[in-house]
Amino acid sequence: MKKLSFLEKILFFLNSIIATVLLLSYLLPFISPKTVPLFAILSLFVPFLIIMNIIFVVYWLIKLKKQFFLSIIILITGWVFSSPFYKLSSKNSSLNNDLKVMSYNVRTFNYFKWNKDKKLDQKEIDLINEENPDVLAIQEFYNSDKINFTYPYKYIKTKSKKNKFGMAIYSRFKIINKGSLDLKNSTNNIIFVDILKENDTIRIYNLHLESLKINTQKENFGEKDSGKLIARLGRSFKKQALQTEQFIAHEKQWKGKKIICGDFNNTAYSWVYHKISKNKKDAFIEAGKGFGKTYNYWFPMRIDFILTDETAIINKFSTFSEKYSDHFPIQSKINW
Structure with missing residues (x-):
């Protein structure tokens, strides 16, 4: 010194x-x-x-x-x-019978007009149709008449029969079972489907854990009182912990092949990610490259994930850069 x-x-x-x-x-x-x-x-x-x-x-x-x-x-x-901040190399192999899975928080297809682009919802839909994943998991879903996906099977779970907001899973493979964990005291949720691919039954979980309700466009994250902001974040993290425990208890009942994807509203350095990813493979870590940024913020934040059971083979992982939502879609090719 x-x-x-x-x-x-x-x-x-x-x-x-x-x-x-x-x-x-x-x-x-x-x-x-x-x-x-x-x-x-x-x-x-x-x-x-x-x-x-x-x-x-x-x-x-x-x-x-x-x-x-x-x-x-x-x-x-x-x-x-700890979890890698940056991946220097990627895996880019592919097999004909890979399961192509996309996870995307679409921010209600711009229903609340957070972006002035009137064609933004169609741009999101076109991106999905162009990529044409076998399984599509959507968070912050809005059941719009504009949706023209050609999937033969789907599970859409809204908060009520009259409500059009919720979560969705679309599949090219037959859905033989489906369900919702119906998270209490939350607008978020966890849903799942079991799909039949050839002779395999694969469980697909779609998670949207408690939102932190951070407005990155406003000073102090949209909260005038920093004390209130910290208290609100503390309550949200507690809810995330309870939701994680509920998910793990449900997941333990399934002993077969599985994919867990969605918006965790927390990073790979959190207790939430540590608990959910235990004894699983992270598609980004296995096959991704770069920062794996999934949230549109000024520093790299990876809060959207695709995880699999340990027997899975991750052949490819991609993070898209299109700014049609506050999240970027992620996609992986998975095999067993």
Whole structure:
């Protein structure tokens, strides 16, 4: 520290704080939001903390200062023990009998006009039709008359018979069973179908865990009082924890092949992801490349996932870049 200028000492102090917070964030997957809900908020910002530590490493290397060791050691620790922030290489193989699965939070096909583009809903539909997945899982679904999918089988679950908002699963393969977990005190839900592909029965879960209701377009995430914002986020994370426990209890009853996809409203550094992904394969980790960004925010946030049982083979994973929603669609080719 003696060779550092006054400004560099301040920068290293900030570096030390950010590096320490990142190190503490590695404990997040093991702490239930029901125990410390405020700590769970940190899981959203782990990508930002990683980026800041990378910037500090580059800065100290340019300055030829040994202080770069602090951040680089913590970054390496995260690379080894936590979910990857960036994938350098991808897997891009394909078999004729792969199951092509897409998950997409369509933001109600722009029903509430969050975007002024009047053709945005049709652009989402056209993208889906062009990709033509075998199984399509949609969150924030709106049952519009414009939907012209050609799937022979579907399961649409709305909050009530008169309500057109909910979730949907479309399939080219016969649906022989379907159901809903009917999450209590929530506008979100978890649904599932069992499809028959040749001689295999495969369960498809579509998850949309509790929304954080963060408005990224407004100052302080749309909340004037930061205390109220933190309290609201804490309640949402608690709900996510309860919903995760409900899902895991339901999932344990199924012993066959399965795919879990959807919008978790939390990152790969969270307790929620850690619990749901246990003993499963993450399609992005197995076959993806880059940041795997699925939420349209200024730093990379991966909150949408496709997971499979451990016997599955992930042949391909893609994240799309079309900004037709606040989420980007993800797609994977899966086999067994």
